[in-house]
Amino acid sequence: MISAQLNERITRIGPDTPAGAVLRQYWQPAALTDELEHGTRVPVNLLGERLVLVQDDGPLHLATRIASADEAPTHYPASEEIEIDPTGPTYPAEQRAGAVFAYLGAGTPPPFPNFDCFRAPDSHVFAFKGLWECNWLQALEIGIDPAHASFLHRFLEDDDPADGYGKQFRDKAGSTEIPMTKLLRDYPRPEINVDETDYGLKITALRHMEDGRTHVRVTNQIFPEAICIPMSREMTITQWHVPVDDETCYWFTIFTSFDKPVNKDLMREQRLKEHRLPDYAPLKNRENDYHYDPEEQASLTYTGMGLDINVHDQWAVEGMGAIQDRTQEHLGRSDVAIIRYRRMLRRAMDAMEQNDRDTLPMQDDGAARIVGPLSNDAIGDTRDWAEASHLADLDRRAGCPWDASV
Incomplete structure (x- = not known):
């Protein structure tokens, strides 16, 4: 548990807040490229600014x-009639991978890292977003908890992966005979390793199987508020949890294909x-x-809320309230990535x-x-699971039609 004062410090993102100062040092997704088609002026509510x-x-x-002080925090239709405040700040913006990124910080913007989602051609990426009515930090923290998938996203039946294009966990684990949904059900308590990297955190979840093999799932926390996770053997997800204000956020996702065009x-x-x-x-x-x-909960999914895992996550994070009360939480062994991330965030706030x-x-x-980051599922001998994961990533990259080399 943490103090109420510290909880405020790590969640509030206005222009004069410590966490807001950190987020403003990075390019943030502000809109989808699709939204540019609606007019020459597109309203964006970002980091507490209109x-x-x-x-x-x-x-x-x-x-x-x-903007009026009481306007809704979310989007409304674009219009050429939107009035610009000539006394307010302006910020640079760039189109990348189906999204528009903006830099709201002072000084020269940092370079874009050479992540897979940014170097793949337009034919192999797809961007989308969704609104969640909660603070950005709890939205991020569910994404860096590898154990939650075995419970919150528990499917009681295993689909044919051939029918699962564009849907997470509708694949076979590590290109083997085991559906991901079955593996997550059968091994709900992974061993979790967390390593600090140049971009944030590398999170490795190990599900040790009875046959002497281990399933290795590598996900990543990309500082300050993004994740990169495997969606399937063919595709990864890079997802930002972008504050609209203190109590609302958008997830922006770039799907990146290593195989066929999206x-x-x-x-x-x-x-x-x-x-x-x-x-x-x-x-x-x-x-x-x-x-x-x-009825669905009894026979199909753990939540009874359909097959879209975004809905499961949305229910979980919105159910914590607009800003999660962390003064009563009790973190455990499976929360190691959350603990390590909060330490990184606090160091960054102190530095700013x-x-x-x-x-x-x-x-x-x-x-x-x-480059990368490595983000995949693999199965290998328990004695050499790290090499199995590395080789699976290299094999996928070797067959990629665009330059995915690392």
């Missing part, structure tokens, strides 16, 4: 917009069945009990208060040399 994405007078950028029409169709436009709010939400169905930005991850020219 902004507008402007593409009508030179380079793409964010400007401060005139079927963008199918993936967009799948996700629009679960979200509304223009604000990308989920159709299953607190007001309709996330479409909970007790001492005007020591250079000690933050990925702030210098070396960021462009960071």
